[in-house]
Amino acid sequence: MRKPGTSCAEEILLPGLSLEESAALRLTAKQGGWLLGGIAGFLYLVSRYPWGVLFFLNASVTIFYLVLTIYKILLIWPAEDEKISQPKMPQPEQWPTYTVLVPLYQEAKVVNQIISALNNLDYPSECLDIKLLLEEDDTATIEAVEKIALGPPYQVILLSPCHPRTKPKACNEGLKQARGEYLVIYDAEDKPEPDQLKRAVLAFAQASPLVACFQAKLNFYNASQNLLTAWFAAEYSAWFDLYLPGLARLDAPIPLGGTSNHFRVDVLRTVGGWDPYNVAEDCDLGIRLYRRGWRTRILDSTTWEEACGHLSQWWKQRSRWVKGYLQTYLVHLRHPITSLRQLGWQKTFHFHLMVGGLLLCLLVNPVYWGLTIFWLITRSQLLNQFFPPAIFFLSAFCLFVGNFVFAYTCGLAVFRRHDDRLVKAALFTPPYWLLMSLASWKGFWQFLFKPFHWEKTAHGLFTPGVQS
Numbered sequence: 001m002r003k004p005g006t007s008c009a010e011e012i013l014l015p016g017l018s019l020e021e022s023a024a025l026r027l028t029a030k031q032g033g034w035l036l037g038g039i040a041g042f043l044y045l046v047s048r049y050p051w052g053v054l055f056f057l058n059a060s061v062t063i064f065y066l067v068l069t070i071y072k073i074l075l076i077w078p079a080e081d082e083k084i085s086q087p088k089m090p091q092p093e094q095w096p097t098y099t100v101l102v103p104l105y106q107e108a109k110v111v112n113q114i115i116s117a118l119n120n121l122d123y124p125s126e127c128l129d130i131k132l133l134l135e136e137d138d139t140a141t142i143e144a145v146e147k148i149a150l151g152p153p154y155q156v157i158l159l160s161p162c163h164p165r166t167k168p169k170a171c172n173e174g175l176k177q178a179r180g181e182y183l184v185i186y187d188a189e190d191k192p193e194p195d196q197l198k199r200a201v202l203a204f205a206q207a208s209p210l211v212a213c214f215q216a217k218l219n220f221y222n223a224s225q226n227l228l229t230a231w232f233a234a235e236y237s238a239w240f241d242l243y244l245p246g247l248a249r250l251d252a253p254i255p256l257g258g259t260s261n262h263f264r265v266d267v268l269r270t271v272g273g274w275d276p277y278n279v280a281e282d283c284d285l286g287i288r289l290y291r292r293g294w295r296t297r298i299l300d301s302t303t304w305e306e307a308c309g310h311l312s313q314w315w316k317q318r319s320r321w322v323k324g325y326l327q328t329y330l331v332h333l334r335h336p337i338t339s340l341r342q343l344g345w346q347k348t349f350h351f352h353l354m355v356g357g358l359l360l361c362l363l364v365n366p367v368y369w370g371l372t373i374f375w376l377i378t379r380s381q382l383l384n385q386f387f388p389p390a391i392f393f394l395s396a397f398c399l400f401v402g403n404f405v406f407a408y409t410c411g412l413a414v415f416r417r418h419d420d421r422l423v424k425a426a427l428f429t430p431p432y433w434l435l436m437s438l439a440s441w442k443g444f445w446q447f448l449f450k451p452f453h454w455e456k457t458a459h460g461l462f463t464p465g466v467q468s
Contacts, residue, residue: 026447100183129180137161178265233419251347267294406429414426
């Protein structure tokens with residue numbers, strides 16, 4: 001029975017997370033009003049001053065590209081000669097109980113693999129609370145789990161197949177029953193380093209009381225499978241080994257990765273767990289933790305995953321991430337003044353660049369690539385109106401230096417991982433950027449028409465034999 005005055009969406013949310021903080025609302029009435037007003041104003045200005053408006057947009061985007069390029073350089077600069085790690089500490093006599101959540105949906109192929117990885121964890125079994133989160137109608141995965149005949153510390157939680165069918169909704173069910181002081185999520189194909197839980201406990205012990213989460217680094221065990229996985233691994237290495245440590249070093253909000261987030265359970269419950277309507281629930285939770293006064297740091301431990309080696313699977317995953325980043329960006333802009341007060345000017349700047357800025361780049365890049373190709377083919381003087389000398393110089397700087405920074409960052413990241421085989425692939429990534437932009441437009445389209453649809457990524461497609 002629904003409580004009076006509540007909606008279906010509100011009943012799914014955990015205490016601590018309000019409907020206004022959830023992606024269940026695509027846009028609030030106020031956001032919708034501002035959007036319609038902005039579109040109407042833009043169309044009016046275009047009808048009156050078409051060339052002036054287009055010139056202003058071009059200049060604004062060019063300046064944004066310049067700021068983002070410089071920002072990325074400054075963000076990773078210390079990483080060239082600095083390694084993020086936690087100091088060694090004596091091990092406790094009694095390890096705290098640790099809850100491990102493993103959402104499994106249509107993952108029959110990799111059930112044995114994840115159980116093997118969990119069994120390899122170097123943590124006292126009596127202090128583990130491992131919860132496998134399965135859907136009631138996922139017969140194949142349920143049968144695969146039953147064949148293993150698991151006992152303690154494993155517990156199988158069956159979830160009713162109801163809307164929204166998302167990973168964060170499953171994780172919230174696990175959080176409700178969590179017995180641990182700390183909690184971590186592992187995906188179905190994950191292979192965390194065996195001592196990762198111990199490292200996390202020791203990291204929490206020496207960290208500030210305000211640190212509520214440690215994000216382990218993610219990378220791929222099949223990076224050398226093909227060119228797509230090599231590009232994907234280079235991107236992941238740059239993100240988790242350079243950019244996120246850079247954000248942590250600056251005490252900025254950190255958009256979390258989808259797995260290997262280590263949380264203090266009491267804090268996670270206080271902030272309302274995950275938003276079941278957000279398909280990039282990790283990014284949203286990272287920003288929400290910061291706004292509530294908590295901090296995230298990077299754990300010097302790696303979880304190895306399976307990179308999408310098939311374009312169709314990569315396409316689904318990437319478009320979902322972009323859709324979720326758009327959801328997150330809009331959610332945290334519902335009350336801009338409140339958000340600014342909670343984050344502060346500097347941290348708001350980080351949020352706009354690392355969440356909104358990534359979205360804008362991915363969506364706008366094809367426009368500028370198209371203009372460049374158009375000019376190279378036609379040498380048309382029409383573009384001169386939009387690219388006077390100053391703007392042309394800045395645009396050329398962003399085109400060459402900005403793209404070089406992206407490629408250099410990826411190359412640096414895989415080189416620091418001592419994976420020389422991937423450096424060459426990292427330095428020749430323009431086709432990968434195009435794929436990212438095309439997937440981003442798909443994610444944007446889905447946000448309009450299927451905002452809560454979770455496109456499932458298939459795992460277990462990699463054939464062992466060529467390991468990275």
